[in-house]
Amino acid sequence: MNVISDKLHVENNKWIGTRTIRPDGADKVTGRACYAADNVMPGMIWGKVLRSPHAHARIRSIDTSKAEALPGVKAVVTARDIVDFPLDKSVMLGIQDMRWMCRNVMAREKALFHGHPVAAVAAINEEVAAEACRLIEVDYEVLPHVIEIEDAIRPDAPILHDFLTFEDKPSNIAGRMEAKLGDVEAGFAQADVIVERTFRTRPVHQGYIEPQACTVSYAADGRATIWSSSQGQFMVRAMTSLLTGVPQSNIKAIPAEIGGGFGAKTIIYLEPVALLLSKKSGRPVKMVMTRDEVMRATGPTSGSLSTVRIGARRDGTIVAAQGTFYLQAGCLPGSPLRGPVGCSFAPYEIPNVLSVGYDVVSNRSKVAAYRAPGAPLGAYATESVLDELAGKLGIDPLELRLKNSAKPGSKAAYGATFGKVTFEETIEAIRTHEHYRAPLDKTPRPGVKRGRGVASGFWYNAGGESSAQVNITEDGNVLVTTGHPDVGGSRASIANVTAELLGIEHGRVSVQIGDTSSIGFSNLTGGSRVTFASAMVVTQSTEKVITQLRERAARIWKIDPEAVTWENGEARPAGPNAGQFPPLTLTELAAKANEMGGPIGAGVQLNTTGADPGFATHVVDVEVDVDLGIIRVLRYTAAQDVGRALHPSYVEGQIQGGVVQGIGWALSEEYLYDRQGRLDNASFLDYRMPVCSDVPMIEPVMLEIPNPKHPQGVRGVGEAPIVPPLAAIANAVHDALGIRFTSLPMSPPKVVEALEGA
Amino acid sequence: MAEIRYLAPRTLDEAVGAFAAAQGAARILAGGTDLLVQMRNGLAKPGLIVDIKKIAEMTEIAELPDGGFRIGAAVSGAMLAEHPRFGQVWPGVLEAVNLIGSKQVQGRASPGGNLCNASPAGDSVPAMIAAGAVVTVQGPEGRRQMPVEAVPAGPGRTNLRPGEIVVGFTLPPRPAGSGDAYLRMIPRTEMDIAVVGLGVSLTLAGGTVTHARVGLGAVAPTVLLVEEAGNALLGSRLEEAALDAAAAACRAACRPINDKRGTIAYRTKVAGVLLKRAVAIAAQRAQGGN
Structure with a gap:
């Protein structure tokens, strides 16, 4: 390439x-x-999870006696068996708070979303385990639920957690994060042009093909072996240890071949449950999620409600930028606020920045990390506003980015002072690329319009x-x-x-x-x-x-x-x-x-140490079928500083994969809920990830500017490529139709509605 | 665990006998691309599965002396695609049958199964309705024929009587100057389910439409025959006004729901768009184009 x-x-x-x-x-x-679900052991039995049929309900009692009496049932566990982390004291493992993780793997006081685990059974086969789940009697007090951000932050919203307060009142806002530089109001006062827009994105799933699965064998000597698919066997060991009370030295976690993770397998769901079932039954226990369970109860990443305001002088110098990002955490705190708050303005040298994020809980499954967590939805807002700003200033959108790009010594609002910065190189790579210069016939046929868009992105790397x-x-x-x-x-x-x-x-x-x-x-x-x-x-x-x-x-x-x-x-x-x-x-x-x-x-x-940040700039051509509202990506070129490509095919694959996930986020993927707060599209049929024929060959442009802090010059590459596509595609659609979409996905009904309203 | 019996009879009489005797506890297995998925999801729990693929008539494709075609109910999409003549005569029906499920299951998926699954979004059904296909069914009381559009009764329900099995489809002879087409709207390019599906069959004589039928899917509880749309085209030379009238008839026939796959407004609009596009393709084919 x-x-x-x-x-x-x-x-x-x-x-x-x-x-x-x-x-x-x-x-x-x-x-x-050998993936996680392929492991088989002598004497192995099967575990199944009973999940809440309500989006929000207090659990008054759980009676497992009938399930335990069913022939073939070997063990039943509930939240009583999981180590309780009291609400008044945070216990962290990396970025995960065990107060939330213990309640995520098994509902404790309340069921917080439709699909929340309430109990689990191990039995001689899956059918008996499923039958036993049906025999567990849970006494629920059904509570009003809330799904969307706007509803969750209303003063009269149903409150998920009494212990959460915001501005001294019970609230679904679980936290706030801020990045600040200079004086943003004074900055806007110097601006000749200000653009402000509000954007919405929907939660999207990581979409790994391999469902979560594990086999756990707890032996009579108190030692446990875990076979599972994860993004970290040491995380599996530590988190399982914390949630079960078995010391780390007594747990061996064996990593299976992994069929995709994209961030979501940095936390666990099944392993502690399977361990406890194995401990109670004395048998190895295997658990494999169905696709329905994966979609309903793991991941996704946050949906968002963002407002971004950027001010510039007539010559294109950006003088101030402000972002407010509300992110859906799901049912327990922990949105990736660091993504939008820190990354949105980081590629640019802007003297006055105020970037604020809010962590909003609602009755959805708890979010999990997804490739550059939170950064794409922030860049969607920022890079869309920059596109509009470039239009108002009459400046080429890449020129505008080049003029304001961060340089060595630039200070980012999130705190870093950059050493080597390779953002300009990515802009130049696109600006001089044949794709950006190629003529585009904007109306090739009646009923068809085409457009071109660009956007950039930043990721911290680690x-x-x-x-x-x-x-x-x-x-x-x-x-x-x-x-x-x-x-x-x-x-x-x-x-x-x-x-x-x-x-x-x-x-x-x-x-x-x-x-x-x-x-x-x-x-x-x-x-x-x-x-x-x-x-x-x-x-x-x-x-x-x-x-x-x-x-x-x-x-x-x-x-x-x-x-x-x-x-x-x-x-x-x-x-x-x-x-x-x-x-x-x-x-x-x-x-x-x-x-x-x-x-x-x-x-x-x-x-x-020494993992310098990643920068990316993308250009995309889209085609819109205006009568059907279908947007197709015709051509996509993605430039990124990759440091050094140790194995170029894999680096290209990372860039292409990130872009494809971004295309799905922009055009077709979304979590849809019904009025009862149940996920309505928990399958790959109706959760529309792009298939091969939906995307063109993505052309990666690998810029190899060695990272001086690494022996081979390596720079992280996996996450930066998912950051620009949302805005790049939205900007291309604007170029095609003259309509700026501020809500994703740009699905056909939405596009037709916008065209008819235009 | 409930036991499942599996039968693969060699004759239709045996199949009908076993199917009827099970009194609703049996399911017919053609390709199984719906049935097995439903069983896996716990939506279907048959006590008896009657596999009809061993019955010769069920998997035959025959060009009849009058120029019509007979297609066994269990003929797979891939078999139909390999037939040397069928796709030349009924390209729209073939396209529709080849869209059932996905490429990966075309070796199994069949038009008979697609019809009996009774999904309003079944891809082959609008094209079969447009083609004027008639199904032959056999039950305990013997054989009868019914037009394709009379088979579905609602989502997942048919008008077949207890014990009746769909044996095959008969497509009428094709006069010169005929062409058909099927189009569906899906947000993706593959592996998806029709948000709207529309089949058109036309015959033209000297540029004037002498025969027109339109089948419309995914916009009502059953796939519809939109007679008004066909009538709007009949006698026309496919002028803009006739196309507008036919599109309007399709929109008027829509009784869709808002769901995860599309909105009422969107489906209604798309029905009209697809009508015009499918007519253009069918007309081109009728006039000798591909």
């Missing part, structure tokens, strides 16, 4: 930057890959804790173990890095993901951090291995280790000894390992 990057890599590297065969590929295409172990096998090959489930090609990238550093054939390196008992603590696969962080610890581990290999050769040759170099997979005498001894290959050194000091291997555990 991008010639420059490939050439750059070919010049410098043998493996880094090449499209090596992915290590997980053969297993996945032949159906051998470092954090990672561990790696690099071992040389007795036959002289290499086994690398990291602690991160691979959702975006980390194994393939790590194999490239290790082979490059050791100077050996790529096929001699195997990369595996360790369980919690075989590798040191590694934080979640999320935040666009894994390739960045694990390449760092793998590099340091490999360098230690190379030092050992040089020492071994030095010992064999009886020379100083400093006089040994490692080149092309072999130790060579250097300096005064150059040429005195034939080189020793990795295989030869491995064969002599034990007589020369023991096994060869090294591990590194780090809290990695």
Whole structure:
């Protein structure tokens, strides 16, 4: 796709930057890959969750006696079995508050959404477990429910949680976050043009294909083994430990191959429940969610109500920006406020910024992280307003962005002072791209209109804790173990890095993901951090291995280790000894390992830093069937600073995947509720994610500007590409129709209605 | 757990006998693309499944001496697509049958199953109605025929009598100058369900419409034959006024609901849009285009 990057890599590297065969590929295409639901154990039984039929209800009592008496039922659990975290004291695991997590995995005082787990059963098979769920008698006091933000923040709204107050009154506003710079009112006073708009987005689901699933075996000695699919086996261990009271040292969490997560599998639903069922029954317990359960009771990300106001001088200099973002948390606090509050204005140098977010609870499933959590809905508002501002100022929208882009030393309202900033490069890449310059026939046929739009986006990226172990096998090959489930090609990238550093054939390196008992603590696969962080610890581990290999050769040759170099997979005498001894290959050194000091291997555990933020700029062409209101994406080009593409196919895949998810968010995906507060489209038929034929080939433009703080120059890439598409598409639709959509998705009925009202 | 019996009879008499004897506890299995999904979701719990695919008549496609076609109820979309002649004579019906479900299930999905599932959004039904297809049904009291539009009674309900099985469809002979088309509106390009579906069959003589039928789906409890739309086109040369009148007739026939798949206003508008677009395609085909 991008010639420059490939050439750059070919010049410098043998493996880094090449499209090596992915290590997980053969297993996945032949159906051998072992996902969470594939695990089977002797004596295993099945767990099922009983879910609330009400959107909001007090639980007066639960009678499980009939279910327990049903033949084949082995165990029943309710909230009484889950560790209670009292409401007056926050206990955090990462960004998750256990007060909310314990109530999310099992309703405690109240059922807070339709589908909220109320009890769970383990039985000899799924049918008996389902029958037992029907026999559980729950006495509900049905309460009025509230779904939408506008309704939830009304003074007379049904209150979900008595303990939540806002401005000293009981409220569904669970929290507020602010980012501030300068004096925003004074800034607006200097503006010649001000644009202010209010935007709405609907909750959208992460849409991973693999439902949540786990098998848990709690043995008689009090040790538990968990097989599950997640974005972090250490999170699974820690959260399960907190919610069940079993110490972490007694839990082994084994990561299964993961069939998509996109952020949503950074929390758990089933594992603690299955553990408790296994503990009570003495049998391994398997639980697999149905698609209906996944849609109804996991994720999605927040819907939003945002108002953004931006003021500029006549020459296009932005002098002030203000954003107010209300986000749906679902039934318990925890919206990703940091996304819109921090990211919306971050790509720009604006002297006066006030960005405020509100966390609003309502009777929906609790939101989970979704790729650049919260940032896309913030950028939708900001980048739409910028588009309108560019129109009012008569400035090209990319010029406007370029004129105001953050530079090294710029201070972002969220607190950071930027070092290297590569935003301008992404704008330039689009501005000079053939796509942006290509003529667009705006009325190709009667009833069809076309338009082009641009937008940019920002994501923080992250470092954090990672561990790696690099071992040389007795036959002289290499086994690398990291602690991160691979959702975006980390194994393939790590194999490239290790082979490059050791100077050996790529096929001699195997990369595996360790369980919690075989590798040191590694934080979640999320935040666009894994390739960045694990390449760092793998590099340091490999360098230690190379030092050992040089020492071994030095010992064999009886020379100083400093006089040994490692080149092309072999130790060579250097300096005064150059040429005195034939080189020793990795295989030869491995064969002599034990007589020369023991096994060869090294591990590194780090809290990695230096993950600079990601920037992206996109251009899109759309076509609108004006009679049917259908919007199709004709062409899409996405430029991003990727630092260095260790494995370009995966980097392109990340960019394309993020864009496609953004297209779904913009055009067709939404959570729909009925009057009883029940999700009305809990299936892939009616929750309309784009299918392959809905999207064109997305062209990624990888800008490889090495991150100076990383050994290979890596920058996180997974999240930034989902940030611009919502606004880019809305801006393109505006270009086509002259109508600015301030509410997503731009579904056909909405488009027709807008056209008829125009 | 309730037991499920499975029968795959070789003759229609056997099938009808077993089906009728089960007194409502049985379901007919053609491709199973609706039935198996319903069973998995707990919506259908049959005590007996009668698989009709082993009955020769059910899977035959025959071009009749008069130029008409007979299609067995369990003929799959893929089989129909492979027939050398059917798609040339009835391209609209073929398109519609090939839209049942998705590409992945076309080797199983059948027009008989699509009709008996009685979804207002079934893709093949508007095209069959437009084609003037007649179904043959067989029950304990023998064989009878009924027009396709008389089969659905409401969402998930048919006018078949207890024990009756749909055996096949008969499509009439095609005079020269005929063409048909089926269009549906879906928000996506694939893997979706019709928000509105519309089939048109036309015959033109010297540019004048001599025969026109319109079937309209997903806008009422059952798929509709919109006679007024056909009448509006009849005798016209497909002038704008005739097309407007036919579109208006389609809109007037709509009795849709607001649901997750579309609004009343949207469905009503789209019915008119699809009428014009489908007529244009059918007319082009009638005049020798593709």
